[in-house]
Amino acid sequence: DGGITQSPKYLFRKEGQNVTLSCEQNLNHDAMYWYRQDPGQGLRLIYYSQIVNDFQKGDIAEGYSVSREKKESFPLTVTSAQKNPTAFYLCASRKTASPNTGELFFGEGSRLTVL
Amino acid sequence: AQRVTQPEKLLSVFKGAPVELKCNYSYSGSPELFWYVQYSRQRLQLLLRHISRESIKGFTADLNKGETSFHLKKPFAQEEDSAMYYCALSRRGGKLIFGQGTELSVKP
Numbered sequence: 001d002g003g004i005t006q007s008p009k010y011l012f013r014k015e016g017q018n019v020t021l022s023c024e025q026n027l028n029h030d031a032m033y034w035y036r037q038d039p040g041q042g043l044r045l046i047y048y049s050q051i052v053n054d055f056q057k058g059d060i061a062e063g064y065s066v067s068r069e070k071k072e073s074f075p076l077t078v079t080s081a082q083k084n085p086t087a088f089y090l091c092a093s094r095k096t097a098s099p100n101t102g103e104l105f106f107g108e109g110s111r112l113t114v115l
Numbered sequence: 116a117q118r119v120t121q122p123e124k125l126l127s128v129f130k131g132a133p134v135e136l137k138c139n140y141s142y143s144g145s146p147e148l149f150w151y152v153q154y155s156r157q158r159l160q161l162l163l164r165h166i167s168r169e170s171i172k173g174f175t176a177d178l179n180k181g182e183t184s185f186h187l188k189k190p191f192a193q194e195e196d197s198a199m200y201y202c203a204l205s206r207r208g209g210k211l212i213f214g215q216g217t218e219l220s221v222k223p
Binding site: 031033058092094108 | 213214216
């Protein structure tokens with residue numbers, strides 16, 4: 001059953017702690033993305049990766065870090081430097097990052113709450 | 116700066132009425148535009164993209180480069196159309212940015 005799997009679905013963190021959100025895909029897609037979804041602000045791009053071992057900052061990368069050591073995996077770390085980390089995080093993948101190469105497939109999301 | 120704007124947070128219509136969800140963009144190159152939809156308790160999914168020029172679930176969207184718009188339209192709304200709709204723009208280099216979203220509520 002192909003698709004994108006995010007874990008955990010719900011996560012609670014104390015202030016000052018780093019937390020890593022997992023994103024795995026078995027679609028053989030080259031490009032992967034992390035978005036943050038907040039009410040009234042839509043989806044904002046945190047980081048994206050066009051290919052293994054490469055990634056670029058999105059529009060709101062401060063306080064976040066990623067890695068892309070394997071094609072199928074693109075974990076996101078929310079660091080203690082992120083001032084407002086409580087949010088819903090969405091991972092997505094696309095066949096390639098080139099134009100006209102198809103749709104973005106999304107995971108079910110991870111809701112992070114900082115206590 | 117490249118930007119996607121959806122001016123309406125909430126659009127409420129009655130079943131059978133026409134619906135238009137607005138999307139305006141700013142982009143200096145040739146845009147690749149999409150509409151994504153998120154139904155209750157489901158994943159965000161592609162509804163349609165401008166290069167396809169197709170109608171999906173009765174929805175159409177026309178790219179108007181002069182007005183920099185990509186409005187989503189349906190002549191007769193159905194209750195099952197109630198969802199969150201996002202307009203998106205694919206930028207050079209692989210970035211895909213989204214608007215703020217419009218919640219469509221279709222009343223019986």
